[in-house]
Structures are given as structure tokens and as C-alpha cells.
Amino acid sequence: MHKYDFAEIETRWQKYWDERGFFQTPQYSNKPKYYMLVMFPYPSGTLHVGHVKNYVIGDAVARYKRMRGFNVLHPFGYDAFGLPAENAAIDKKIHPYDWTMTNINTIRRQIKRIGISYDWSREVITCVEEYYKWTQWIFLKLYEAGLAYKKMAAVNWCPKCMTSLANEQVKDGSCERCGTPVTVKHLEQWFFRITDYAERLLNDLDKLTGWPEHVKTMQRNWIGQSEGAKVKFEVDGTDLQIEVFTTRPDTLWGVTFMALAPESPLVDRVVLPHLREELDKFLARIWAQDRFKRTALEAEKEGFFTGSYAINPANGEKVPIYVTNYVLMEYGTGAVMGVPAHDQRDFDFAKKYGIPIKQVIKPTQEFTFDKAYDGPGIMINSGELSGTLIPDEMRRVFKWLEEKGIGKRTFQYKLRDWLISRQRYWGAPIPIIYCEKCGMVPVPEKDLPVKLPYNVEFLPTGQSPLMLSEEFRRVTCPKCGGPAVRDADTMDTFVDSSWYFLRYVNPKLSEKPFLKEDVDYWLPVDQYVGGVEHAILHLLYSRFITKVLHDLGYLSFDEPFTNLFTQGMIYKDGFKMSKSKGNVVSPDDMIEKYGADTLRLYILFMGPPEKDAEWNDAGIEGVHRFIKRSWNIINEIISLKEGDVQEPSEREKQLLRKLHTMLKKITEDMEGGFKFNTAVSGLMELINAISDYMDEVPREKWNTKLLRECAEKFLLMISPFAPHFAEELWRLMGKQESIMLETWPNYDENALRVEEIEIAVQINGKVRDRIKIPIDASDELVKQLAMNNDRIRKYIDKEPKKIVYVKGRLLSITC
């Protein structure tokens, strides 16, 4: 018997597949296409088994789809620019380029050992010129379209990473990468106008039926659409106006004050001169507060009366204008109408400053106004709109506002523009030049890429490191030829990763980022697999860039990913794997000990792939046992001589039925979406059934043909999960061609048929016995068979009231 030498087997077949180019995808084919994409990794270190889960799932799908006759594109690459790799390189005192490339080589080697079927000829690395040239090209396209702009803004600043961050990269007030509390800095920064796409990004989520609901919900929350009205208030005695956004225009008659954000430009204009000095003290105090604390739920509300009054356009009432700490400049208009009776924040504020509370909605239920009421009700004290039902008749309110010219119905979004400038070295330089004469000039396409110089001082100082490189900065203006300087900021890594799935289609193309006809053929991605941590950031940005490129005529589709699968994480000892915790399980160690096929199979068997799972050393042992057991059994079958073909015995028919039951079950698990854990358990059941047969039936009576059929089908079904194992045994069975070229086996409904089945008999809801009945027995016959059964009759003391027969399942008798 051949020994199961997994190390030898795996290296041999990996070499063979590679040499034959089995996984190189033809650009076109008469087969239907299938684009199977996994989220590419940050090469900021090496891989642990948690990363591997992503690739094993992707590979199972890719290999299955190939067997189903698809032309499968299954590429891989590295999200190589950016903070994670740069920070790690600085820690290690290594140049980020060298560190990144070293990691890429390690990761590539790690993945090749697992036997993932990537088309390596399409590998993409975002930090090489051939790639980031096109990231810069995309920037220029956005710039030309007015979707990339520079502005002075209060931005999130990470004092440790010493760079600005996008809103999406701030989690609970801290830097998403390093966990340091984020501060605010006023800087001139580049933004992408993603807010122009807010409505489409929101509405098109409904089209993404192949996305998990929770991811769509997170995106909806993040985009944060609110329906409301913009209403203008005159400032008494001036020609100034204060515009507010409100979702409750029905409470307009209940306004008793106005609240401005401290940053609002209106503050300076409405404050009375004699209050100026005191106001400045108030503002200084507010700005000294931590921004995230200031806007936290528990924060004490504070305000300062400007001395001015606003006129309520609905009823002409004068209300005082305050500057407050709880109104945000970034959302809406930076000004809010205060309705204490129907908004809790306004209520708290009014209580503190002795502002009147005026009720304008009559609650539908009993309510004591010890807090604000924001439930349904009827409008009161509201002029001609009194009596309007809220929220049912809100439309009447909008109509009235618009007719009177007081306000306008609009949508407001929480989404802000995407801040893409980083004051760091390791990224794609922003392709913009500043000329003394011509001002801001985009780098002409022919001059791309703007190369990131290798020999510069790259340590973060808070200033863009490229500032310090005269060689990089000093250029001549592309327009007038005069002296000019380059923009020294680099782009956010998420710009790089927002289009990489397009580059895989034509990774080596030098005159364009991609060919439209090729991209239109391959995209959208049929199946995208990755972690939930990208539910907002990467997935939202990719959708945005895809829509922009679509609008500019470069793509025919406007959503990049048709189906999305978010896999769960692998924990060890209850924690995420991390070097600092020392709980990392390395795929290399596992491959050393058990082989790649065992590792792959165990990862798929651990549990439902979308759920988090705990790594269990005993669990992988169990799967390894299954592999070895299968190896031994199939080898034994291989060693058998072809016997005579006889009419199958009952015992053989039973095994054949099991084979086809499992063919059906596993096929359904594969088609029904990522049920690999039960598919693997089905393979185990099949092996157990073969083994039982061989145990029970004397060796000389074994039906060799049937056993070989079982072994073949088993190998075909396990091949997407344990490809080396399957290939080796396939060849040992005498097959000349690779198992990779085979098609997925079909099951035969007829083989599933049985003459006689066992059904349960329930009496008063309890299973009392099981009886055998002919498969197509009539209701009458089944009832008769049951009633003639002594064991059943024992439980029936009076005439049955009701008898229900569920065909092929059970008989229920009620007395």
C-alpha cells in the first residue's frame, strides 16, 4: 500500500499544475465566465490561518465552478501601499518598499504551498509603478470631472500615524489602524466628492440582492439618509438669514430658540458687539474640549446667547439665537431650530437656560411632558395646519412650506466627502503641480506615473515627507514651463484598492488601466469573498469609483460586486490572532504537520464559514484522521482486481443509494451557498458507508465495480477542497488526465429510489413506533398497516379522532 506522504504529493502536484498552466485563465472562451475574487491582503506581515480561510473558501468555489464548466477568473494580489505596511517597516527600521516586497514573497510562497488555484500570471501589486500609474490616472479623471477637489477643512488627525484620516477610518474616536485617539487639525486637503453619489450609493443597495443584509444595513447607516426640510429664518433687524435642516418641519410652531454650531460663520455676524469678548471665552472653552467627548451622548449641553433674535417664518415669533456645543457644523447647515417640547436635546438645553417649552404636537396617548415627546400625534397651535396627523400627513406640511416659500423638502446625508490626502510617504503621490503663474495644474497623462522616490527620508513628522525631497518637488509647469512644485501628499490606500478588481482583467496592459471590452466581459465580479471589516470602507469606496468610471464612460456596469460573502474570523484562545498576543497559528506549521489538504479541509469543516470559529488543535487532528482513513480505504479499492459484474445485491443497492444521496446532498450544499461544513460531513458519511460495506461483506464478495465508482465520485467531490489528495488517488486509480479537467458528478434520482421505507407513527404527538411500508403505499394502506400493529394498538384505547399521514414521513394518530 502507498503511504500517505502528503509533503511529497503536494509539492509534486503543485509543480505539475503550475507547469501545465492549469490555472491560467483564457481571456475569452465559449464557456460562461465566472469571476471569483477574494479580498487581497495587506502585506504588512505574513499570513495566519485566519487569512487562509478567505483563500480556501474562494478556492473551493473557483474549483467547483471550473468543474461546472465555467471559465473562471481567480486572481490574487497585494494591497501593498499604506499605513499598516509603512508602520511595520518603521518599527523594524526597514524601508517600506523592502519590507513590503519581502512580505509579498513570503505570502506568495505561503499561498502556493496551500495549493490555491490562482492565475499567478495576473498578480497585481498596488505599490509598483505599473499599478499606481493608473491609480493616479483615476485621480486625474475625478479631478477633470470636478469630483476631486482641495479645501481647507477641520480633519481627523492621528497624532501617532501623523496623518489625516477619512471619517470612515475613525472608529470610536480613535485611529482605525493604531488605536490612538484622533484629534482635529485644520489643513488644506484633497477630497473625493462621494457625497454627490450618496443617493445612488444608497438606492442601488436594493439592487444588490446577492449581498448579506447586515452589510447593506451598515452601508445604509453610514450613508445616513434623512428626509426633511430646509427652512430659512430671518435674523431680526439685519438682512442675514439662518438656514436650518429639520426632519420635523411639523414642529416649526414650537421653535423657541435657534442653535448655531460654534464653527458656524454666522456666529461672528449675529453676536452683539458688547458680548463679543465673552463669546470668545466661551468658544475657547468649547474648542479646548475634546471633539469626540464634546459630541458624545452624555456630554453636558452648553450654550451662549448671542443677543440676536431670529424670526420664525411660520408665525413671526422672535426667538433667541444661541451658540451651542451640541450642534455640529459638518451635518446639515450647522444651525438647528430648537423645539424643546419635541426633541430631547433641545429639551435639556431649554431646561438649563430657562427657555420656554411650547407644545405643538398633541400625543395620541397620555403623556406627561417631563421630557420631550417625539412620537405620533396631532398638530396643535400651528395655524392653518393645526389638526394635521403626524407622521401620516407629513406631506401636507411639506406642501404648505413650499407653497408659502418658507421651506423646501430635501434629503440630508451623514456621509461626508472622502478625504484622500495622507501626509505620509508610503502611497501613490497625488499627480498635481502648483505653478506660481498657472496655479493648480494636473500632471498630464503622458507624464504618469509620478514616481515615488526610493531614497528619501520617509519617517513621519506630521509634514509630508516628500516635501523634503527637492528632487521630487521641484518641477517645471506642464502648462507654461515655469518653476513649479509638486503636491507632496500621497493618496489613501483605499484609493488603490477601490479599483484593483478591474486591473486583474488586463494586469500587464501598459497604455491603459484596462480594456473596456475585457472588463465588460469579466465584470461585475460574480462572487466576492472577504471579511466584514470592509463592510463600509473598501466596499463603499469601490462602489463609488465604479459608478464614477461608469458615468465617465469607461465601464458599462455601475456595481462592481454581484454577490458578496463575508467570512467569519478564526480565533485562538478566545482572541483574534495577533503577534503581540502570541496566539498566531501559522499555516506553514500546519502544512508541515498535516499537509495542505488537511488544513484546507479542517478550515472548511470548522463550522459555517460566515461565522467566527475557534481554532482547535484536536479538530484538525480529527480531519487528518479522516483524510488518512480515506486514503487507506481508496488504496485498498485500487488494489482490487476487476471482478465479474453481477446483479447488485440488496446490500450493494444500499451503498449505491448512499452514494447518490451524498452526491445530491453535497451538490446542493455547493449550489445552496457556502455550506462547506455539511458538504465535508457528507464526504465523511460516504467514506463511513463504504467502510461499513467493506467490513460487513466478506472480501471475496466485494463488488469491485461499485467500490471503484464510489471512490471515483468521492474523489471528484473532495477535489475542490483537498485537490492534491484527490489528484494523487485519481492517478493511482489509473486515470491518465488530471482530475482538474473532470466535470462535477451528477446524481441519479432512480438510484435514490427505494421499495420500502420506514415511517414514524405518532400517537397523541409522541413517536411510539416505526413501521415499514411500501414507498407508494396509499393513505388507506398505511393506516391499515399501523392499526394492525400490536405495538401501536397498545396505545390506542378508543376510536382515533384524527389520523394524518404525511407521505413518506410519518403517521399521526390522535385519540
Add this chain to the structure above:
RNA sequence: GCGAGAGUGGCGGAACUGGCAGACGCGCUGGACUUAGAAUCCAGUGGAUGAUGAAUCCGUGUGGGUUCAAGUCCCACCUCUCGCACCA
């Protein structure tokens, strides 16, 4: 607080449109083979009461309900995980 999801043996987890709960694996117990161990193979394994192969009862977070029949459907609640959170 708002939104989403989940609670099943000692553990990871199965269970189609309501139809025999606990597939498969781990662990555990006993046995075979061994001088012994490892490995392998065979048998058993939800709980309780029985001297048993018998038999009975209880069992899917809690309490109700619908139904011949509920892990699955409905109502109320508890716990956990995740996301959002002064967004006007």
C-alpha cells in the same frame, strides 16, 4: 437608545417549504492488536428512573399561544455578539 443576528449534549456544530432533535467531527468509556505506548480498528455515548437488550418520563434560553405535530410559526421576556449612536 436605534438597527441586525444568534441562543440546540461535555465541546464545534446538523436538522428540507412545521413532520422521527442531536447528522458529521472532537472528547469520553469499554474492547481488539501490542511487552508497553503511539497509531489503527470495533462497540457505546443527551439527561433521569429501571436489575436489564426491555420500558417510562424529561429535554433545543424563559413564560405563554397556534397545531394531529413546534428547534422551526405567533406574542411577551431574558442573555450574548455585531453595527450605529447629540446626525437636528
